[in-house]
Amino acid sequence: MGLISGLLALLFGGGRNVVRETTEIFRENAESAAQRTTALRSAAMVQFGAEFQVPRKGGFDRFMDGLNRLPRPALALGTLCLFLAAMIDPLWFAARMQGIALVPEPLWWLLGVIVSFYFGARHQIKAQDFQREINQTVLQAPEVLANLATIREFREDSPGIADTRSDAALTEAVIQADFNPALEDWRRLRAA
Template structure:
């Protein structure tokens, strides 16, 4: 078969006709693979831009000191609570006296303390939640999966993004 094709030079002619047909069809219908590659490149460029915007500057002494202070409340609360149990066993009368004093604190002040502690830990959690960014895939197989997951369905009238998200969560 290869010999007859070489003699008649049919293979090159068929290949040229195929390329021409492909180029003509791409005038009317865009190549989805190329479109997805371009969208991925745009997405990657925007992620790189955001990464440059949010890159951390070198930390000085003051920033390191404040970061250290921000890490203190959780261990202090945990060790302080355990310390109260030890204090209650070592000196029960002094512990009782201090607990009576805490009982005299008005209820609105307890609500204020609760709100401050809740907002502090809520802000910490939100900070860590926002810090997680979706990493774009680096190898070809995961890039293909990524591109299929980000398939543009804006021209499909039956596409329902919320329903697709729900189905994806069900898997």
């Protein structure tokens, strides 16, 4: 008994836990990690809060703060508006995209650099790929307009929509009445 209690006192005695201390060499203590993470987050929040403690002295500071917050929402909402415009008035949208296709490439590069600089570490090649994709989309505009014209022809109020044209078999199938037992019963009841 004395040997076992001596061994346990060696491992766990004196306010120490040799097993836990050895394990923490290989695996992080979750409770200590959570405390460190909480302390780090608290310090970050204090630092972020200190940024807004500086009183703004004039209208110019407030104006510049507001101006700095505009580009991201403006780009996001502008893109959504372009999608809406393409669906509402395809001809108007196609005309605007033709105008964009005429923008010279150096101006696209300049716009790409400005946007890349503003949003941080964006790659210029993405802007060039985007321009190429816009050009391909604009080239599809005539096909889309032709499809819209075809769709308009199939509306139920279009004149001649049920015309069978020169298809004789279809014309004969349309003229011949199908046998409808429910309709025949209804006719008999109406006649009686």
